Amino acid sequence: MTEETRGNTEEPGAASGKTAKGRDAAGAKPAAAAAAAEETEAGTESVADLRKQLAERTADLQRLQAEYQNYRKRVERDRVTVREIAVAAILENLLPVLDDIGRARDHDELTGGFKSVGESLETVVAKLGLQQFGKQGEVFDPQLHEALMHSYSPDVEETTCVQILQPGYKIGDRIIRPARVAVAEPEPGGSSSTSEEKSEAKGEDAAEGAKDAKSAKASKDKSDTEK
Template sequence: MTNEAKTNQEETTQQDTQEEVVEEVFAEEVEEDTTTEGSTNELTAKLEESENKYLRLRADFDNYRRRVQLDEEANKKFRAQSLVTDLLTSLDNFERALQVETENEQTQSLLQGMEMVYRGIQDALKREGVEEIDAQGAAFDPHLHQAVMQESTPDAEPNTVTAVFQKGYKLHDRVIRPAMVKVNE
């Protein structure tokens, strides 16, 4: 073989080898691309899942914060409820004492002092949001009234309050004691 033939043969062998190397490298790159795409898809799915978990956790926390805030507002609004409930019995006793008829001047001045104290207590309760339930002549409402008697009176409308035995009270639209009433049938 001549030098030229040897050189041609070597060049052909080198070209074949280069083509094989290029094909192998290309095949490896294709494999790497598919594995990279697979891991990218997995990472994207994990990222989306983490984002969803974060959003749910954030929404839960916001709901919790709102609930706590509403509870705090309700506690502030109704903080005096137990005190008011305890005072209502004394307030009823004050009203009964003020209804006593007397002609004695000393007793009348004592009653005037009691009236001033009674009005002061009523004003303080109003400032706290306590309201008296107006029951006389009103339509019976089981949320506001407690029927303790019934009567049949042709003068009154059916299912209306004809007498109030004990006043009822509300604290910021929450009934703390229903009015004890007599209802027309």
């Protein structure tokens, strides 16, 4: 009887312990879920922060790359400009020599060894970018030509270079020396005079044609009468 009573006495305690464990387990589930939710939220915020930092670093890198490209272009442009200035300064001192070669060629004096030297020099300066300009018959451009002589001519309709006294030279768009020229302008009132002359000529031709037609008709009438 004593053992059975002891066994019966222990059973309620055991059941009570199991119930407490169940309550603890049930209470632990919401706590674990809350902790997991907090971790997920913290992880989401961390990912968003990392993405923001990545976007900022990418923008910084793109800006630095653009600045570097602009710097390279500016350095290259400055380098070309400095080279053109240096070459222009050297070639400007050679222009009188090129003028002498041109005059010798115009007078058929560019012969023998002098011809070879002159052609070699012209080839070298052409490789350095020197270009000659200025031709007879060109329309006068004050940015390219320097007028040393002036005249009027009925053969031109606008201010025209009628003679090249010295050719011009340039490197790219840089003018080293303008072409020195003689220019001619249309004669004052030349256009109206020309129009009047053309009208008078047409009138004379018409009158002459009418006179010839009248003479032909009179001859025909006389011939018919004689018949």
